[in-house]
Amino acid sequence: MKRITLFWLVFILSYPVLAQHTIQMRQLWTRPQVHILFEGYTVSYTIKDINKALKLLAETGDTTFGTSCRLDTAGDFYAELYSGNHMEYHNSLQPLLQQGIGAFLLSAGHADIKNSRHKTVPAVTMNIIPPVGDEQQVYVVFYDPDTGDRVFTGKMAVAMYNKDLGLE
Secondary structure (H helix, E strand, C coil), rough: CCCHHHHHHHHHHHHHHHHHHECCCCCCCCCEEEEECCCEEEEEEHHHHHHHHHHHHHCCCCCCCCCCCCCCCCCCEEEEEECCCCCCCCCHHHHHHHHHHHHHHHHHHEEEEECCCCCCCCCEEEEEEECCCCCEEEEEEEEECCCCCEEEEEEEEHCCCCCCCCCC
């Protein structure tokens, strides 16, 4: 009985370490047009990456957000997100990025992140909280490894976790 209790205690304490890993952000070759403001950080994505991620999400059977964001690549689009997923959304970019593909793009390193002093954040620490029961999404939190501050929180489809964006 004592060994089983000790095993579960070690497993529970080590689990957060297993679920965390650092992701290096890649150089974006086109100018990011979609900018998300989140707790002092600006996370920027290209429309090309968003559309590619939406197509991959649709391949998993989730067509909630469609296969294209239908944004004009000549413009810039801004949205503010909050740490909880239960906030009232004011435009369609907010749920698309927080509950659709924002966490996936960050986990693939396809984002440009600036802190409150407009300095580039070259890497983030990703913490995945596994789904409960038969839920098809994982909750993901990204941190700035230098400060420990949250950069982004959102959900990602379980089927998207090991997908390759296929962009360089």
